[in-house]
Amino acid sequence: MFLLIGLFSLYYANVLRIAFFAVFNANLPQYWDAAHDYSSYVFFYPIVLLFWYLGCFCLFYFFLIRPIQTIIVAEIVVPALQSFLSDNSDFLIQAKQDDYLIESYSNKFIDLKINPPFNGYFWLAVTFIWTFGNKTMMKVVIYYNLALIIILPIFILIILSGNTWVAPLINANEIVYKALFLSLSVLVIKEGIERPENPEIRVR
Numbered sequence: 191m192f193l194l195i196g197l198f199s200l201y202y203a204n205v206l207r208i209a210f211f212a213v214f215n216a217n218l219p220q221y222w223d224a225a226h227d228y229s230s231y232v233f234f235y236p237i238v239l240l241f242w243y244l245g246c247f248c249l250f251y252f253f254l255i256r257p258i259q260t261i262i263v264a265e266i267v268v269p270a271l272q273s274f275l276s277d278n279s280d281f282l283i284q285a286k287q288d289d290y291l292i293e294s295y296s297n298k299f300i301d302l303k304i305n306p307p308f309n310g311y312f313w314l315a316v317t318f319i320w321t322f323g324n325k326t327m328m329k330v331v332i333y334y335n336l337a338l339i340i341i342l343p344i345f346i347l348i349i350l351s352g353n354t355w356v357a358p359l360i361n362a363n364e365i366v367y368k369a370l371f372l373s374l375s376v377l378v379i380k381e382g383i384e385r386p387e388n389p390e391i392r393v394r
Contacts, residue, residue: 195241199237199241200234200237200238203233203234203237204233204234206233207229207233207234210225210229210233211225211226211229240379243317243318243321244317246317247313247314247317250313251310251313251314255308255310255313256287256288256310259288259306259308259309260285260287260288262306263285263287263288263289263290263306264285267285267290267306268283268284268285268290271283271290271292271346271350274347274350275350279350280294280295280296280298281293281294281295281349281350282294282295286303288305288306288309288310289303289304289305289306290303290304290306291303291304292304292346292349294354298354298357299349299354299357299358300357300358300361302349302357302360302361302364303364304342304346304360304364305364305367306342307335307336307338307339307342308335311367311368311371311372312331312335312371314371314372314375315327315331315371315372315374315375315378316328316331317375318375318378318379319331319374319375319378321378322378322379322381324378324381327374327377327378330374331371331374334370338363338367342360345359345360346360
């Protein structure tokens with residue numbers, strides 16, 4: 191599927207390139223050679239680079255990071271949290287791939303689906319941040335995830351102690367986290383395209 195999307199993207203980029211040539215040659219035929227020589231940098235290179243980095247991200251994350259996180263969640267995180275539950279506890283904690291779920295039998299809060307720090311959204315953002323050499327953004331995403339390593343367990347233990355008012359805060363963080371890191375990825379790509387003079391981008 192990933193390969194097909196890439197091929198279709200290149201196909202339609204070529205259609206746009208041909209349409210561009212037709213319009214350009216009709217209006218500025220004297221610059222045809224320059225337009226032809228540099229058009230690949232505009233129509234093809236961004237797509238090829240995007241799918242190259244996305245492909246590297248998918249291989250790295252789905253075949254290395256995610257399996258490790260799945261094992262950590264199932265073998266370490268969930269058993270550790272379950273050890274805080276009594277036999278007649280109102281809470282159900284279980285692993286679901288690299289996420290873990292916390293539910294209340296009495297429906298005291300909306301079920302929590304918690305994605306651990308340094309998850310796929312983090313690695314997607316890091317892929318593009320590293321590509322375009324934005325050190326400030328890199329620090330932000332790393333510090334955010336390091337903070338979550340400390341804050342999330344504290345909030346979860348507060349919930350397991352019966353203070354379920356914390357649950358909406360965790361759900362809100364899950365939503366904000368995904369939106370924030372997807373937005374950062376887009377912003378970094380946009381900034382990198384607008385500032386191609388960055389020497390780190392040229393090296394990569």
